[in-house]
Amino acid sequence: MDPEALHRQLLDPATYPEPTRHVDYRETHISRVYLTDSHAYKLKKPLKLGFLDYSTLDRREFFCAEEVRLNRRFAPDTYLGVATLNADHGMLRFNGKGPLIDYAVRMRRLPDDRMLDTLVERNAPDLPGEIARLAGHLAALFAALPPCRGGADGHAADVRANCEENLAQTLPVIGKPLSSEAHRLMAARTESELARLVPLFAAREAAGFVRDGHGDLHARNICMTDPVRVYDCIEFCRRFRVDDVAAELAFLLMDLEFRGRRDLAETFLARYRECAADPDLAALLPFYKSYRAWVRGKVEALLSGETDAAPATRAAAGERAAKYFNLALGYYVQPVLLLTAGLMGVGKSTLARALAETLGARLLRSDVIRKELAGLHRGRAQPDAFGAGLYAPAATARTYAEMQRQVETLLHRGCSVVVDASFARDADRQAFFALAAACGVPAWLLHLQCARDLALNRLDRRQAEGGDPSDGRRALFAPQAALFEPVAAGPRVIAIDSSADVNYNVQKIACRLLAGRDYP
Structure with a gap:
């Protein structure tokens, strides 16, 4: 049957055995899920990829049954069985009597409002407690799974095979979401990490930390009901599912960090460590988080x-891919100080925020600190003239001094720091470079530039929207440009065309940091 015709019929409530008012639809790269009011039906796409084979009806039936069997370990009352999709007098019917069209996994629908990704997205007030509850649940769940041996050559060989396959399968996507330089650097760093960690992989396999687990443990596959229901584990490749428990944890931690909730990742990890004795997590998590981010990319x-796939679906997936690849690179960037420099409206805050999320860095924004020092709310507009009032030279000097103080504290703690400011004076740039050197941390200056009209349009849009800490506006652009001291090219200066996509620029910067001599 034509895929589009099949899809249209599957959106018809009459296709389903239970009464339903409407049918929702969700798509992944390997499956399509149709949701009635009370149930979910998951059909596997007829694909043959390097890591799975759903190309025949028999194979789809087999893997539907495997999905039910394996997921009943984590959510026994959710997975109801395998349903047939039949052609019945010109219509499609699940568990009908006509010719067989396909198979589907039939599940009891879980409440959308208790999905962990939904709770994170809406910042539910009970999240910290729920994350701690999840950590205890997973610690008990992993402890109950029997230790498992890897492949014939041991778990370390499986890890290497997974990494090499992952890198090989991303070669065809080099282009918009992934640069050739990013791929090269990730391949090199992965090889060095594998060489370093092989003895630890073997020791942990011998100690029983390798389990036949889930393999796809992220927020969208967790429902915070009572009890917690973890679902949609990998059934199509044992090598992806049998892994160190640290790799399972890394996927969830990475996912929380990708969603901008490093605080929740820290809460989860602290509680998990209280519930499970695992002395090697600090050594393993950066590697596994990077690997998991690359998988998602x-x-x-x-x-x-x-x-x-629908054009909107493809576009959104492409943007997420770039962010995941960037995060994978970011896990290997050592503590660093990054300074933005440029005129108002060139996109410093947008880039600084994206970099801080990618690197797990602390973000210091001069617009916010300036108003905090003056006792003003960060969102309050302060339309002073250029160089006057809140923006007088003395106020600017206090702002930069306070940023220096905070940077020093954070660098001594081992944090990466992104400072979002104009750095219009070369003296300020040099002062922060000297501070970083005294702390033993490399510093880089990110010089952002774009066309004047683009910067002015951005300023107009931001001013119209309101609520931003910046008071930059069209009338101040020329006075600032007249006093902005030139940025000299140098080994620690990265020129940024801020008219380009922000994810492209983040990846460019991450590659420069990883390729620099301070990062072996």
Whole structure:
């Protein structure tokens, strides 16, 4: 049957055995899920990829049954069985009597409002407590799974095979979401990490930390009901599912960090450590988080290239792919000080925020600190003339001095720091470079530039929207430009065309940091 005709019929409530008012639809790179009011039906796409084979009806039936069997370990009352999809007098019917069309996993629908990704998105007030509850649940769940051996050559060989396959499968997506330089650097760093960690992989396998687990443990596959229901584990490749428990944890931690909630990741990890004795997490988590982020980047990149997916779905997947690839690189960037420099409206705050999320860095914004020092709310507009009032030279000097103080404290704690400010004076740039050197941390200046009209349009839009800490506006652009001291080219200066996509620029910067001599 034509895929589009099949899809249209599957959106018809009459296709389903239970009464339903409407049918929702969700798509991944390997499956399509149709949701009635009370149930979910998951059909596997007829794909044959390097890591799975759903190309025949028999294989889809087998893997539907495997999905039910394996997921009943984590959510026994959710997975009801395998349903047939039949052609019945010109209509499609699940568990009908006509010719067989396909198979589907039939599940009891879980409440959308208790999905962990939904709770994170709406910043539910009970999140910290729920994250701690989840950590205890997963610690008990992993402890109950029997230790498992890896492949014939041991778990370390499986980890290497997974990494090499992951890198090979992202070669075709080099282009918009992934640069060739990013791929090269990730391949090199992965090889060095594998060489370093092989003895630890083997020791942990011998100690029983390798389990037949989930393999796809992220927020969208967790429902915070009572009890917690973890679902949608990997059934199509044992090598992806049998892994160190640290790799399972890393996926969830990475996912929380990708969603901008490093605070929740820290809460989860602290509680998990209280519930489970695992002395090696600090050594393993950066590697596994980077690997998991690259996997998600690959998955989203594949979806972005699917011609039968909706254009909006493909575009969103492409953007997520770039962010995942950037995060994977960011886990290997050592503590660093990054300074933005440029005129108002060139996009410093947008880039600084994206960099801080990618690197797990602390973000210091001069617009916020300036108003805090003056006792003003960060969102209150202060339309002083250029160089006057809140923006007089003395106020600016106090702002930069306070930023220096905070930077020093954070660098001594081992944090990366992104300072979002204009750095119009070369003296200020040099002062922060000297501070970083005294702390033993490399510093880089990010010089942002774009066309004047683009910067002015951005200023107009931001002013119209209101609520931003910046008071930059069209009337102040020329006075600032007249006093902005030139940025000299140098080994620690990265020129940024801020008219380009922000994810592209973040990846460019991450590559420069990883390729620099301070990062072996």
